Amino acid sequence: MNPALLADALSVEIAHEPFDPEHLVAGEPTSGWLPLAEIDGVEVGIWEMTPGTITDTEGDEVLCVLAGRALVEFLDPPAAPIDLRPGSLVRLQAGWRTRWTVTQTIRKIAATREEA
Template structure:
């Protein structure tokens, strides 16, 4: 992985996130890799194969920007992206870019990726994927 841009990734270290707006005391910290997340089934119209579930934990909003943790269990699902930068904390997936057409991107712990609003993607998660996002 070599570029930080739509459809590309840049390896980066994974860590924890804390924010004053999250209700989490900045002095206590948060292990974003270990926090329990409540999962829900993905909308049937987005599921391509398997029975993936997803979970979301918003941590903060700064202006129009949200920071949070997102997780998806194994399976394949389609998505239309928002402007987002994320770091993968755990798990593995391949992101296929339907529109615009770009080469598939394999992501795993430490991957840093930027997605552009409106991109149409298909995520194939082979090991539960957890990321911290800024969108």
């Protein structure tokens, strides 16, 4: 295998875990994160979530949706919701409070940076 190929982003298996109950709003969604690379403190990986609704406090992140559908509502600071679908490219900022409602298992490529 070519060492430049990190993964087939659409088919690679990702281990899932349930969400902390304090974040659950509806359903019994699970999620998984597969780290692929780290470049100058930025981690790149694949994240997936099954249908359901959760709340989250975001970190600094740029993401591109590969598959699935979800609605992201911005609770604090308030902003218009985003309908995520394949091809959606989104920038999230650390500290934003969001509510994710996944209607079709969503998979995204994400680049994240830990807070300093």
